[in-house]
Amino acid sequence: MASPQPSSANRSSLKDHNIIIYSADFLSLCLLLSLLSTVVYAHAFSGVEERKGVKSDLFPEILRDEAVTQLIELGKVSDADGYLERTFWSPASVRAGNIIRIWMEDSGLITWVDQMGNVHGRVEGMNASAKALLIGSHLDTVIDAGIFDGSLGLISALSALKVLNITGRLGKLSRPVEVIAFSDEEGVRFQSTFLGSAAIAGILPVSALQIRDKSGVTVQDVLKENSVDITEENFFQLKYDPESVWGYVEVHIEQGPILESVGLPLGVVKGIAGQTRLKVTVRGSQGHAGTVPMSMRQDPMAAAAELIVLLESLCKHPENFLSYDGHCNGFAVESLAGSLVCTVGEISSWPSASNVIPGQVTFTVDIRAMDDMGREAIIYELSNRMYQICDRRSVSCNIERKHDANAVACDTGLSLQLKSAAYTAMKRMAGVVLDDVPVLMSGAGHDAMALSHLTKVGMLFVRCRGGISHSPAEHVLDDDVWAAGLAMLSFLETHL
Ligand SMILES: *[C@@H]1O[C@H](CO)[C@@H](O)[C@H](O)[C@H]1NC(C)=O
Ligand SMILES: *[C@@H]1O[C@H](CO)[C@@H](O)[C@H](O)[C@H]1NC(C)=O
Ligand SMILES: [Zn+2]
Numbered sequence: 001m002a003s004p005q006p007s008s009a010n011r012s013s014l015k016d017h018n019i020i021i022y023s024a025d026f027l028s029l030c031l032l033l034s035l036l037s038t039v040v041y042a043h044a045f046s047g048v049e050e051r052k053g054v055k056s057d058l059f060p061e062i063l064r065d066e067a068v069t070q071l072i073e074l075g076k077v078s079d080a081d082g083y084l085e086r087t088f089w090s091p092a093s094v095r096a097g098n099i100i101r102i103w104m105e106d107s108g109l110i111t112w113v114d115q116m117g118n119v120h121g122r123v124e125g126m127n128a129s130a131k132a133l134l135i136g137s138h139l140d141t142v143i144d145a146g147i148f149d150g151s152l153g154l155i156s157a158l159s160a161l162k163v164l165n166i167t168g169r170l171g172k173l174s175r176p177v178e179v180i181a182f183s184d185e186e187g188v189r190f191q192s193t194f195l196g197s198a199a200i201a202g203i204l205p206v207s208a209l210q211i212r213d214k215s216g217v218t219v220q221d222v223l224k225e226n227s228v229d230i231t232e233e234n235f236f237q238l239k240y241d242p243e244s245v246w247g248y249v250e251v252h253i254e255q256g257p258i259l260e261s262v263g264l265p266l267g268v269v270k271g272i273a274g275q276t277r278l279k280v281t282v283r284g285s286q287g288h289a290g291t292v293p294m295s296m297r298q299d300p301m302a303a304a305a306e307l308i309v310l311l312e313s314l315c316k317h318p319e320n321f322l323s324y325d326g327h328c329n330g331f332a333v334e335s336l337a338g339s340l341v342c343t344v345g346e347i348s349s350w351p352s353a354s355n356v357i358p359g360q361v362t363f364t365v366d367i368r369a370m371d372d373m374g375r376e377a378i379i380y381e382l383s384n385r386m387y388q389i390c391d392r393r394s395v396s397c398n399i400e401r402k403h404d405a406n407a408v409a410c411d412t413g414l415s416l417q418l419k420s421a422a423y424t425a426m427k428r429m430a431g432v433v434l435d436d437v438p439v440l441m442s443g444a445g446h447d448a449m450a451l452s453h454l455t456k457v458g459m460l461f462v463r464c465r466g467g468i469s470h471s472p473a474e475h476v477l478d479d480d481v482w483a484a485g486l487a488m489l490s491f492l493e494t495h496l
Contacts, residue, residue, distance in 0.1 A: 058428060059163045063485030067159040068478050070103060074155075075147025083144040083472060087189040088196075089117050089222045096139055100154060100181045107158045108165035109179065114238060115228050117183035118196045123161070125173030125495075131246035132176035133495060134455070135488070138185030138196070138447055146253075146474020152462060152484060153251040154181050160488035174495050175246055182447050189213045197450035202239030206232050240454055247414050248451040249491065251460045251484050253476060255444050257467030265483040266422040267438040268415050269459035272449050273339055274372050274407035276379060278365040280307065280386070284395040286351070286359030300361040301349060303395045307386050308344050311365060314382055315342035318374075321381050336374040339441050342367050364402075370441050372406050408449050414458030415439075421491035422460055425483050460487060 077099065078084045079092040086092045097119045101111045104121030111121045119139065122132070137153025157179045164170040180200070187193035190211045198204035209220040209230065223230050259267050284300035314321050318336045347363040365382075369375040383399050390397035422437045440461055448457040462484045465475040 058482075058486060059489075060482060062163055062166070063156075063159050063489070064478055064482035066162075067155050067481050067485055070155050070159075071147055071151055071481065074099060074151050080143075084141055084147065085143045085145065085188075086139065086141045087186075088140060088184040088219075089226055090189075093117065093140060093183065094226070097181065097183075100139060100158075103155075103158050104179060107162040108170045109158075109161065114200075115223065115230050115234060116196050116199045116238060117226075117228075118200065119181040119183075120178060121158070121180075122176060122178040123170055123173060124176045125171065127174065128176060130175040132178050132244060133246050134178050134180060134240075134248045134451070135250070136180035136182055136197070136248065136447055136451070137250050137252060138183075139181040140184050140186050140188070142186045142188055142470045144472060146469055146471055148253050148462075148464065148474055148476045149255070149469050150182075150185065150252075152253055152476060152481065154179065156251045156462075156481070156484040156488050159485040160492055163485075163489055164492060169496060172496050173492070177492065177495070185445075185447050190219060193445060194447060194450040195219065197447035199235070199238040200240055201450045201452075201454040202236075203450060203453045206235050209235065242454055245455040247411065247456045247458065248448060248454070249414070249418065249458050249460075250446060250448045250451075251462060251488060252446055253464040253469055253474070254440065254461040255464065255467065255469040256440075258440055259438065259461060259463035260465065260467060262438055264426065264438060265463045265477070265480040266426060266487055267440045267461045267463075268419045268422060269410055269442050269461055270415065270439050271370050271410055272408040272442040272444075272446060272459075273341075273368040273370050274375055275366065275368045275403070275405045275445070276375060276401065277403040278367070278379070279400045279402050280304075280363050280365060281398045281400075282307070282361045282390065282395050283398075284357070284359065284393075287357040289355040289357055292357060297357060298394045299357050300395050301358050303390060303393045303397075304347065304361040304363055306389050306393070307397075308363065310385055310389065311342050311344065311382060314378065314385070315340050315367070318378060321385075322377055336369055336371055336378065339370040339443070340368070340374070340378065341443055342378075368443055370407050375407075405445070405449070408452045408457065410448075410458050411456035414456050417494060418458045418460050418487070418491060421487045421494070422483075424490040425486035428486065429479070429483055460484065 074096060075084055077086065077092050077096040079086060079090045086096055097113060097117065100119050104111045109121030109123050111119065113119050135157040138150035139154065141149065161170065161177070182196035184195035185193060185197065190213055192208060192211050195204065195208065209218065211219050220230060254267065259265065282300035282303050284298035284303065318340060343366045344363050345366060347361065349358040350360045352358070367375060367378060386397055386399060419437045423434065427434050442459065446459065448459050451457050462476060463480050468474055
């Protein structure tokens with residue numbers, strides 16, 4: 001396990017990360033304790049290498065070796081030459097679905113594909129009428145993707161179920177367990193995320209069937225091409241009955257640097273951040289770059305620059321902006337401090353020429369936070385201050401709200417069970433008594449967001465190298481794949 005004890009050089013960054021992890025919930029004493037404990041168990045983990053191969057009850061052949069082989073094989077199933085790309089119902093997605101189905105059957109599950117292209121594998125266990133545990137993640141990818149995003153959640157569940165089958169315990173599960181490989185989480189083709197999981201959660205409007213991709217093909221056309229004749233009636237039958245479901249669990253790569261910085265393979269997710277997307281348009285007077293004196297300009301580009309720097313300051317130090325404001329209480333400021341992130345990712349100007357003062361500049365703002373009220377307070381404060389800057393600079397500003405999604409809190413009970421499963425897995429691998437499992441928040445959206453409208457949800461994060469994802473450089477250590485499978489096994493064992 002290539003996870004050395006944090007050096008003194010990166011201790012301070014380690015401490016920062018702990019502040020992010022525990023944000024509002026813990027006091028500084030707690031921070032100090034967790035800092036000490038993470039150092040202790042990061043150290044404990046350096047012992048795994050020597051013990052590898054000795055403990056056959058840890059099923060390394062299935063949970064690590066076979067799982068890694070499968071991840072690599074699935075990572076080759078692509079619509080593109082030379083890089084990984086699988087979008088909703090594409091030929092590669094259909095091939096990947098067929099492969100997952102074979103692996104599901106190999107783990108002892110009964111399989112089917114639904115009309116949105118989600119692949120299901122289910123075992124009824126001892127009591128077919130008990131509420132089912134759903135475990136899932138997505139089978140689609142971004143363009144030029146890594147091989148772990150989505151797939152790891154499916155493979156870790158299937159490898160754990162395979163161990164149960166081989167050890168004769170699969171049929172002894174106290175409730176049905178169903179693994180679902182969702183057909184669309186990244187939303188690459190139709191720009192609408194969660195087509196697969198939202199349909200099962202019952203929150204996808206039937207109008208989604210009419211969404212068009214860049215070439216004008218609708219979701220319904222794509223389904224027809226694949227011999228799926230979807231009607232309004234059977235569309236709504238995709239929705240699961242909340243009474244038939246016990247809960248939803250998802251394993252996913254962290255897509256961030258925190259687990260790596262504390263030197264541990266697994267963490268529990270306490271929630272998924274809420275998100276707002278804004279479009280800001282700044283209009284000034286277009287003119288000649290050589291002839292209009294500086295004192296007479298109404299330059300929307302310079303104004304946009306000031307607005308973007310304002311956004312950065314506001315999101316770095318919300319307490320400096322919100323604490324004296326009647327609209328936001330201390331609680332919101334405190335809960336924002338750990339999770340608030342703001343980004344301008346896209347900017348364009350008109351006419352966009354080097355010798356022209358632009359007439360108009362447009363940019364996007366992406367704001368995410370765990371606390372919905374705090375996010376609202378930030379947007380309120382940001383808008384007020386942006387309009388003030390635009391007034392002072394005599395440019396006109398327009399702020400449009402393009403997208404909103406509220407934060408999703410993971411279920412406390414389910415998170416405790418996952419935490420204990422992660423703890424057990426890490427302890428068994430390291431062979432030492434460990435302290436606590438890190439608790440993280442997710443800045444990225446996941447299928448669990450959609451499923452939270454159907455049932456309680458819980459998530460486990462797995463360390464990935466450098467926190468990198470959505471890139472071929474995405475990497476998870478073989479032993480961390482093993483840790484994820486072992487945690488799923490421990491979790492499933494509590495349902496025997
Ligand atoms: C588990 O695997 C065996 C084959 O090894 C199979 O016969 C059995 O039906 C499987 N499923 C369950 C639910 O045990
Ligand atoms: C099976 O599950 C149902 C629904 O939860 C419950 O009412 C019933 O008692 C269970 N049967 C057994 C044998 O545990
Ligand atoms: Zn993902």
